[in-house]
Amino acid sequence: MKEIRYFYVPNASSAGELPEEEAKHATRVLRLQCGDQMILVxxxxxxxxxxxxxxxxxxxxxxxxxxxxxxxxxxxxxALGIAPTKMMDRIEWMA
Incomplete structure (x- = not known):
């Protein structure tokens, strides 16, 4: 059994084609062929x-x-709780 493959495709119901980066990944890395199943989000x-x-x-x-x-x-x-530190950069990074 093959694993389920998910792809992000904006306007998937009307597009009909994977975006370029997703298509490269599907064809070169996963080596999808005609007839293979995938789930689009x-x-x-x-x-x-x-x-x-x-x-x-x-x-x-x-x-x-x-x-x-x-x-x-x-x-x-x-809900996220953090402890204040002396370095304000860390708080800004967290936010």
Whole structure:
């Protein structure tokens, strides 16, 4: 069984092609071929199961197979506590 591959693609539902950096990674590093499955995330809550349709050096085209339901896993808040130090640079770095 192959591992699940996730890619960030702005406007994934209408783009049809991975961004250049993602395409290079998919084709050169992961060596994806036509028919391989991947999951696309659009950064706006969209999650898409897709299939690679065309692969070349700097381009990777895909077809969306299905739109996956995406729900928020965590609805909490984060509270961060820090101890003050004598060096103000560290506080500014933390902020």
């Amino acid at each position: 659009d950064g706006e809550g969209g999650l898409f199961n897709s299939e690679v349709s065309v692969v070349s050096n700097k381009h990777c085209l895909y077809n969306i197979v299905e739109t996956l339901p995406c729900r928020r896993e965590w609805n909490g808040r984060i």
